[in-house]
Amino acid sequence: MTDESVDCFNCGSSNPEWAQVCRSCGVVLRHGEARVTPAGRVPTDRDSLVSIGAVIGTIVLALLVGLFVSSLNPTDPSVAEATPSPSPSPTPEPTLEISAAPIPTDTPAPTPIPTPALPGTLTFGTTLDANRAVTDPTDAFTPGMAFAYSISMPGTFGAPQIQNEIVRIQDDGTEQVVLERQKVTVDPTATVFGYDLGTADAFIGDLGGPGSYVWRAYVHDQLVAQGPFTYVEG
DSSP states (O other), X not given: OOTTEEEOTXXXXXXXTTOSBOXXXXXXXXXXXXXXXXXXXXXXXXXXXXXXXXXXXXXHHHXXXXXXXXXXXXXXXXXXHOOOOOOOOOOOOOOOXXXXXXXXXXXXXXXXXXXXXXXXXXEEESOBOXXXXXXXXXXXXXXXXXXXXXXXXXXXXXXXXXXXXXXXXXXXXXXXXXXXXXXXXXXXXXSEEEEEEEEHHHHHHHHTSSEEEEEEEEETTEEEEEEEEEEOXX
């Protein structure tokens, strides 16, 4: 500052002594006071503050531009670093196994064991011949009919006695003994023996009446002949 000019304490511009305000910055001039230059580390003058503000503004603007650009192409770190989770394995559906049912086979009926052939023959009828053999065989009798039987052997009887037994066949197939074994005298050397028992109703009526019967003949307690007969009334 000279005697003819005044320096602005704010911007340092030279102004006429008579100037009331600085022609450069418009600050009111204080006549008679020298411009104070800040002695601190942080500048406080206008030019320094403007420069500092410009730098700070530039930095802030750069940060804003960077944020804007990054927002245009965001990268989700969780996508890049995500570990793929295992997908559940499909549960196998149970399969229906169709097994062929075994075809039933017919079980053959057991073959009945044949009854051993008996050596003798038992015959029923109404009359006997001279050899005491039945001449008119029949196995069905009614009241009033004569009842006779004869036993013939392939050889001799070989015993002085035979045993006669009669059983009645029940409705359920079981047997009921109606004549216990009864001894009859025979010629041991004979091959035929016969006997006339009278009328069927008199003989069979005492055994149990109408029904089915089986006559069995034994020699030495061994079955040698048997035969069935029936009796009906009327």
